[in-house]
Amino acid sequence: QSVLTQPPSVSGAPGQRVTISCTGSSSNIGAGYDVHWYQQLPGTAPKLLIYGNSNRPSGVPDRFSGSKSGTSASLAITGLQAEDEADYYCQSYDSSLSGSRVVFGGGTKLTVL
Amino acid sequence: EVQLVESGGGLVKPGGSLRLSCAASGFTFSSYSMNWVRQAPGKGLEWVSSISSSSSYIYYADSVKGRFTISRDNAKNSLYLQMNSLRAEDTAVYYCARAARYCSSTSCYPEDYFDYWGQGTLVTVSS
Numbered sequence: 084q085s086v087l088t089q090p091p092s093v094s095g096a097p098g099q100r101v102t103i104s105c106t107g108s109s110s111n112i113g114a115g116y117d118v119h120w121y122q123q124l125p126g127t128a129p130k131l132l133i134y135g136n137s138n139r140p141s142g143v144p145d146r147f148s149g150s151k152s153g154t155s156a157s158l159a160i161t162g163l164q165a166e167d168e169a170d171y172y173c174q175s176y177d178s179s180l181s182g183s184r185v186v187f188g189g190g191t192k193l194t195v196l
Numbered sequence: 197e198v199q200l201v202e203s204g205g206g207l208v209k210p211g212g213s214l215r216l217s218c219a220a221s222g223f224t225f226s227s228y229s230m231n232w233v234r235q236a237p238g239k240g241l242e243w244v245s246s247i248s249s250s251s252s253y254i255y256y257a258d259s260v261k262g263r264f265t266i267s268r269d270n271a272k273n274s275l276y277l278q279m280n281s282l283r284a285e286d287t288a289v290y291y292c293a294r295a296a297r298y299c300s301s302t303s304c305y306p307e308d309y310f311d312y313w314g315q316g317t318l319v320t321v322s323s
Contacts, residue, residue, distance in 0.1 A: 119309035128313040185243035
């Protein structure tokens with residue numbers, strides 16, 4: 084059971100827009116910690132996609148965007164392309180009485196129809 | 197170009213030990229916090245451990261505390277993970293990941309996200 088909750092799968096046709104949600108709680112996203120997103124293409128290592136809720140590293144297309152509100156965050160992908168088919172993970176930081184740690188969502192598999 | 201190359205994975209029996217290594221290049225290794233993140237077969241990502249640039253601060257996930265030890269050798273640009281008392285549930289691909297860094301006009305601080313990852317090394321714990 085992941086600390087951050089993502090839908091197991093989403094799908095969309097080429098050219099469409101899809102969103103992936105990431106729901107946390109008052110000890111992580113709701114506490115003000117930033118949300119970051121990673122893309123993991125099949126058989127490869129994760130790659131940083133969005134950092135600090137909405138910032139794109141150099142080289143990441145502006146088709147990818149992130150947002151955060153309250154205890155949740157979202158990743159939006161517009162103009163869907165076949166090469167976007169991958170697993171996507173959100174990540175934040177969690178701080179509670181039991182300690183502090185980096186936490187990930189369970190991941191969302193994006194299928195391009 | 198930043199490169200992180202893990203090695204040392206393999207098949208080990210339950211209760212056994214293994215030492216993973218991560219060779220870093222293309223950046224000033226001694227200036228960055230480093231992490232190990234693992235991914236069980238067909239599962240999601242799990243943060244395992246982190247170590248600050250000078251080894252002053254070390255943290256572990258509860259699932260590995262007391263069994264795994266993270267360390268680094270800045271002179272050799274290398275990160276390590278000593279894994280003891282291995283269990284079947286430790287079976288995973290282990291990734292070495294660099295923590296991003298924020299620099300002000302006077303100091304730099306580690307961020308809580310990972311800007312570069314290695315290709316991973318597979319650890320299989322099975323009898």
